[in-house]
Amino acid sequence: MAAEGVRKEPKSADNPILWVARPMATAARQFGKSLIRPSTIVYPFERLEDPQFREEVAVAAGKPIGVGAVWDNYRGVHALNIATCISCNLCAFSCPDLCIDMVTVPGGDPKHPKKCPEIDYGKCSYCGFCSDACPEGCLTMTTRYELSTAKRSEMVYSPAKLYEVFQRKLPMNPVRIELPENEDAILLDPPLCIGCNACSRDCPTQCITMIDIPKVAPKPGEKPAKRIWKEPVINDSDCVRCGTCISVCPKECLFWGSRT
Amino acid sequence: MSVTLLSVATAISQAILGAIGSVLPQPASGAVTNVNTVDGLAALIFAAILLLASMLNTIVLIWWERKLLGRFMDRRGAMHVGYAGLLQNFADGIKLFRKDTVKPREADTLGFWSGPTAYMVTSLIIFAILPVSTGWNSGSLPLSLLLALAVFSFAPLFIFVSAWSSNNKYSLIGGMRSAAQMIAYEVPILLAVVAVVLVSGSFDLQTIVLEQTNYWFWVPLFLALVVFVAGMLAEMERIPFDLPEAEAELVEGWNTEYGGMMFAFFMLTDYLRALLGSFLIVLLFLGGWTMPGWVPAAATSFPLAGIFWFMLKVYIVFTVFVWIRASLPRVRTDQLLRVGWNRMVPLALLSVVLAALLVTVKCLPVLGCIPTLGG
Secondary structure, three states, X not given: OOOOOOOOOOHHHHOHHXXXXXXXXXXXXXXXXXXXXXXXXXXXXXXXOOHHHHHHHHHHHXXXXXXXXXXXXXXXXXXXXXXXXXXXXXXXXXXXXXXXXXXXXXXXXXXXXXXXXXXXXXXXXXXXXXXXHOOOOOEEEEOOOOXXXXXXXXXXXXXXXXXXHXXXXXXXXXXXXXXXXXXXXXXXXXXXXXXXXXXXXXXXXXXXXXXXXXXXXXXXXXXXXXXXXXXEEEOOOOOOOOOHHHHHOOOOOEEEEEOO | OOOOHHHHHHHHHHHHHHHHHHHOOHHHHHHHOOHHHHHHHHHHHHHHHHHHHHHHHHHHHHHHHHHHHHHHOOOOOOOOOOHHHOOHHHHHHHHHHHOOOOOOOOOOHHHHHHHHHHXXXXXXXXXXXXXXXXXXXXXXXXXXHHHHHHHHOOHHHHHHHHHHHHOOHHXXXXXXXXXXXXXXXXXXXXXHHHHHHHHHOOOOHHHHHHHOOOOOOOOOOHHHHHHHHHHHHHHOOOOOOOHHHOHHHHOOHHHOOOOHHHXXXXXXXXXXXXXXXXXXXXXXXXXXXXXXXXXXXXHHHOOOHHHHHHHHHHHHHHHHHHHHHHHOOOOOXXXXXXXXXXXXXXXXXXXXXXXXXXXXXXXXXXOEEOOOOOO
C-alpha cells in the first residue's frame, strides 16, 4: 500500500535484470543515433548561422539540429542603419539596462546634431526592447554573437561599429514594418503655450508645424501676454511618439492623451 | 613457437653488443659479448618493448574510451589534437608532467610517494606474465594465471597505503572503500577462475587458450563469465563500482591529494588495470588469440595475426565496459558489498559446479569436446 502522493514505481523495478538491461538499451540507442551525427556542432568550424551548414545538417540527420523558429528569432549584436536613424531617443528610453547612450555622429546640421545609439554590451541584456521601440526599424538585432574582446572598452559599440554590423547583412530578427496601433497622442494645453517653437525645432520627424493664431487682446487692466502668437499642430500619422517635444517644452504645456 | 618476443630481444641485444664488441680491443670485447651480458641486455630490451607496448595501448585505450563515451553522451570527445584527437592524451600527459607534485605537510612521506609507484609497477608486472599471442610473453609459465591474479590483487594494499598516508579524510574513506570492495570481489573472481581451471585442467594461460580451440569457454561457462566481468568491474573501480573514487561525494577518492605526475600514475594505472582485466577476460573466456574454425585460414595466418585478433577482442571487451559505464549509475556501498557476498559468491559456486559437471561429461552435444592438453 503506497502512501498518498508517492509515485508508483513501474513493475520493471522489481526485476533486477531490467535494472541493467534497460539503461544499457537506452545508451545503445543513443550511441547509434549519435554515430550518424552528435547533437553538438564543432563550433568554430561549423556555425549554425551558416546556411550551407544548415543545409548539410538537414540532409545528414533528416531534420535540422537547433535550426528553426527559435534561431531565426535570435537576439545578438545590434545592427544600426545610420542613414534612416532619426535621433528620436526611443531606444535609449526603452533600455532597461541604461546601456544605450545617444552620441553625436557626423551628418546633422550644427543646430540639430544627429545623435545615434552607442551600446555598451557589457551591460546589455539583449532584451530587444530598443529594436521593438525603434520607429524607423533602423536598430535591429542580428544573429551575431561573437563579442569577446581583450578590453572592456571594446565592448562599447559606437554607432559606426553598429553600422558596420548592419553592412554585413546578417540575418536579422523580423523588422517590424508597421507601428502598432497607438491611441496615445500628444495634446496641447493652449493657454500655457508661449509659441516658442522648441517642440517643432526638436521633433525628429518634423511632424510639428507652428501655425499662426489670432492675437488675443489683453483684458483691460492686464499686461499684454508675452508670447509669440503661434501654436504647434501635431500630425499624428507622422508622429513616432518619441516624446521629445514634451521633454523640451519649457512651459510643460504638451502632454500625453487621447484625441477621442 | 618459432619467433618469440624474448628471442627478438636477444637478437637485438646480440646485434648491439656485437657491434660494440667488434670496436673494442680483445679482453673488453670478450666481456661485452659474453652470454650473460647479452642475456641481461635482452631482458632489458624485452622489458622496454613490453612497457612501450602496454603504455601505448593504455593511452590508445583512454582515447578510445573518450571517443566512445562522447558518442554515448551525444557529443564527440577529443577532436583537435592529432587525427580525431588521438594525440590529446599525450598533450594531457605533457601537461601533467610539467606540473608540480605537492605533498601535504602532514602526509607520510614514504607512503605518499611510494604508493602510486608501487601501484603502477605491480600492475605493469602482469604484462610480462600474460601471453598476448604464442611466444609474446617470457615463456610458458606453468602457474602464470595464479601469478597474474596474485600480483593483480596487490592493488588494494598500495591504494590503502597511499590513501592512509595522504592524511585526508576523503582519501581515507576512498581507500577503505577500495580495500573493502576489492577484497569482497576477489573471492567471486577466484571462484570463477576455478571454473575455468577445472575445465581446462591447467593454470598456464597458454594452455588455457589452446584448450579453447573447439569452443570458447564463455559458452558453457556463461555464469562464470558474468561473475568474472562484474568482479573485474569492481577490481578496476569502474562505474558502476567506482565508489572509491566517487567524485560527487569523495572529491576524487583515494587520489584526492595527488597532483601532477602522481595523479597521472594513478590515472594511467586505472586504465592499465582496465586493459589487464580485458586481457584476462579474453584469455579465460574468449579464446585468446585463437579464432573459430569457420574463419578463413587467410585471416588467421598473416604475420602477427594472433596479436591482431587478440587486441581486437580486448578492445571489444573494453567497449562493453565503456557501454556499461555510459549506462549504469553508481551503486551504494551496502549494495555493492551485498551483491558481492550474497549474489556473486553463490553464482560463482554454481558456476564451479557446472564446470565440474562439464568435466565429467567431457563432450557437449553441439559444441564438441574439450581437448585434454592439461591432462
